Amino acid sequence: MSKTIYPLESTYNLISREEEKIYKPPRYISRFREQVKHEKQLNKASRKTMGPPKVHVPSPDKYLLKHSKEPRLPEKKPFSYGYEGHSKKPPVPARTDHPPMGVHTKKNFVKSNAIENIMAVPRKPQPAYIDTRNGDKHLLENSCLVSKYIKKKDYGQTPEYLQQRREETRREQEEYNNCVKERMKQGAMKQLPEEERQQILQGLKKNWDELYHQFQKLPLVTDTASKKNRKEHLEMKMKQLEKEIEMMERYKIICIANN
Known part of the structure; x- marks a missing residue:
C-alpha cells in the first residue's frame, strides 16, 4: 500500500497564480581588478624564458x-734506494769475497735450557669456580665472591x-687569622669574645627552631597565594x-669593626 501524501482539497488551488521570478544579486567585481592584471603582466614578462633574462656567458x-x-698524477721525482748519494743498488759481492767462517760458540744450549727450566718459578x-655440572669454569676474581677491595694498598686511608680539601681549608683559616690580627693591630677591629659568640649562636639556633616549628604547622596543600607566600x-x-x-660555627675568631 502506497503512502503518498496528497495536499488538502481546496478551491483555491484551482486559481491560477503568477510565477515568482528569483532575482540574483549583482556579481561582485573588485575595483582593483585592472591594477592586478597590469601588475601580473609586468611580473610575468621578466621570467618568460624560465630563468633570468640576462645570463653570464663565458668568454x-x-x-x-x-x-x-x-x-693528474704528481710530478715525477728522481728515484733513490733509501740512502742519499746512491741512485743504484749496492754492488753484488764479488766471487773472490768470502763470508766470515769458523766462528763457533762454546755455549751448551741443551744444558742452559735445562737449567733455565729447573730454576724457573712455576706459574x-x-x-676459578665452576657453576654448572658440565664444568664451565670462570675466574673467581670477577665473581664478587672474593674480598677484592680490602686488599688494595690505599684501603682504609683518607x-x-x-687531604687537599683539608689543606685548603687550613690555609684559608690561617690567611683569615693573619688578616684579623693585622686589623686588630691597626685598631680598626676588635675580637668578639667567646661567650658572646656562643650566645649569638644559641640565639640563632633558637630562632631557627621557632621558624621550623611554624613551618611544620603549615598545611600540606598550598592552594592559595597567601599560603604559598x-x-x-x-x-x-x-x-x-x-x-x-654555619659561619658562626666555622670561624672561631670573629672581629667587629670599631664604630
Whole structure:
C-alpha cells in the first residue's frame, strides 16, 4: 500500500497564480581588478624564458679543454734506494769475497735450557669456580665472591682529594687569622669574645627552631597565594639563619669593626 501524501482539497488551488521570478544579486567585481592584471603582466614578462633574462656567458677564450677535469698524477721525482748519494743498488759481492767462517760458540744450549727450566718459578694457577655440572669454569676474581677491595694498598686511608680539601681549608683559616690580627693591630677591629659568640649562636639556633616549628604547622596543600607566600617567606628566613649559623660555627675568631 502506497503512502503518498496528497495536499488538502481546496478551491483555491484551482486559481491560477503568477510565477515568482528569483532575482540574483549583482556579481561582485573588485575595483582593483585592472591594477592586478597590469601588475601580473609586468611580473610575468621578466621570467618568460624560465630563468633570468640576462645570463653570464663565458668568454670564448676560456673554453673547456680536453682531459682538463681528469685527475693528474704528481710530478715525477728522481728515484733513490733509501740512502742519499746512491741512485743504484749496492754492488753484488764479488766471487773472490768470502763470508766470515769458523766462528763457533762454546755455549751448551741443551744444558742452559735445562737449567733455565729447573730454576724457573712455576706459574700459579688462577683461582676459578665452576657453576654448572658440565664444568664451565670462570675466574673467581670477577665473581664478587672474593674480598677484592680490602686488599688494595690505599684501603682504609683518607683519599687524596679530602687531604687537599683539608689543606685548603687550613690555609684559608690561617690567611683569615693573619688578616684579623693585622686589623686588630691597626685598631680598626676588635675580637668578639667567646661567650658572646656562643650566645649569638644559641640565639640563632633558637630562632631557627621557632621558624621550623611554624613551618611544620603549615598545611600540606598550598592552594592559595597567601599560603604559598607564607611558605616561601619561612623557607627564605630559615636558609638565611642556616648560613649565619654555619659561619658562626666555622670561624672561631670573629672581629667587629670599631664604630
